[in-house]
Amino acid sequence: MILPFLTIASSTNKGRGVFTTEPITANTTIEIAPVIVVDANGREKLEQTLLYDYIFEWGPDSKKAAVALGYISIYNHSNEPNCAYDMDFEHQTISIITLKDIPVGTELLINYMCPEGPSEDPVWFEKY
Numbered sequence: 001m002i003l004p005f006l007t008i009a010s011s012t013n014k015g016r017g018v019f020t021t022e023p024i025t026a027n028t029t030i031e032i033a034p035v036i037v038v039d040a041n042g043r044e045k046l047e048q049t050l051l052y053d054y055i056f057e058w059g060p061d062s063k064k065a066a067v068a069l070g071y072i073s074i075y076n077h078s079n080e081p082n083c084a085y086d087m088d089f090e091h092q093t094i095s096i097i098t099l100k101d102i103p104v105g106t107e108l109l110i111n112y113m114c115p116e117g118p119s120e121d122p123v124w125f126e127k128y
Helices: 040-046 050-054
Strands: 006-011 015-020 029-038 056-058 064-068 083-088 093-098 107-110
Touching: 015 107, 029 040, 029 056, 040 064, 050 064, 093 107
Parallel strands: 083 107
Antiparallel strands: 006 015, 029 064, 029 093, 056 064, 083 093
16 A cells, blocks of 8 residues: 555655645654565675665565565655654565645655654665
8 A cells, every 4th residue: 555645756765755735744654665574685686786775674584685666765864854663574564654734845754763653773885
């Protein structure tokens, strides 16, 4: 499920991103996407490809990986995101939920290091 007012567009200095063409209220689930789960061996192989920057650690021990379908892998990172994400291991889905009211035209951002939202933890691509 992807709400119809979400769109992919160019994001300043970030390639592509997910934007809204309508205002969204806080605590709205804007996307629920299925994932393809890959075991630890498959994860090692994916980490050697372009998909490395788009996969999610998966499972209670984070040894597996998930390739998310829908728009999930296009959401950009922010330490002060306007959305959170929830990984449902049992149903193999990832949901995106707004953290605050979001005006029309705004890019929807998640924190790659903290599913719940704000965090100062550096992401792997900012460490170098």
